[in-house]
């Protein structure tokens with residue numbers, strides 16, 4: 001779709017327009033998990049996830065440097081992407097609100113995978129990665145990870161996030 005003069009925005013409004021545009025971009029939701037050197041698990045909800053390459057099998061995540069798990073991922077060098085199902089909305093809220101941080105890993109069926117990283121047993125898939133590259137940009141770090149293990153579960157309904165709301169593929173609104 002081309003941008004008309006009327007639709008285009010000046011620099012002052014670009015962040016507002018960008019947020020509005022991204023609100024139209026429906027994504028699956030993941031939990032990024034990792035653990036520290038005392039084996040304590042850490043994590044956050046993240047939609048900024050993409051596959052990068054099949055050779056090597058690799059992914060990227062974009063993590064705000066202010067997120068409590070950010071320094072832990074960088075230090076441990078490992079993380080896991082848990083692809084959420086629609087029934088995981090409550091767990092996702094826990095992993096996306098700082099005041100609920102103490103409740104993380106207390107709800108849901110968690111197991112320990114490669115390198116001691118926790119994964120959600122009924123996530124659609126859990127992709128375990130080793131950090132290969134870190135690129136700082138703005139407030140975030142783009143973390144590229146090489147895939148070292150994958151656990152899959154029956155694919156049911158992905159948890160979708162769009163325009164500030166959780167949705168499932170079957171919803172019409």
Ligand SMILES: Cc1cc2nc3c(=O)[nH]c(=O)nc-3n(C[C@H](O)[C@H](O)[C@H](O)COP(=O)(O)O)c2cc1C
Nearest residue numbers: 044045046047048062063064067068096097098161
């Ligand atoms: C749907 C959704 C997607 C999010 N995606 C990201 C993301 O991709 N990267 C990120 O750094 N934070 C993302 N966040 C924000 C973090 O989950 C949130 O700030 C979290 O509380 C950070 O952990 P902390 O409170 O322990 O610092 C997202 C939040 C929501 C609700």
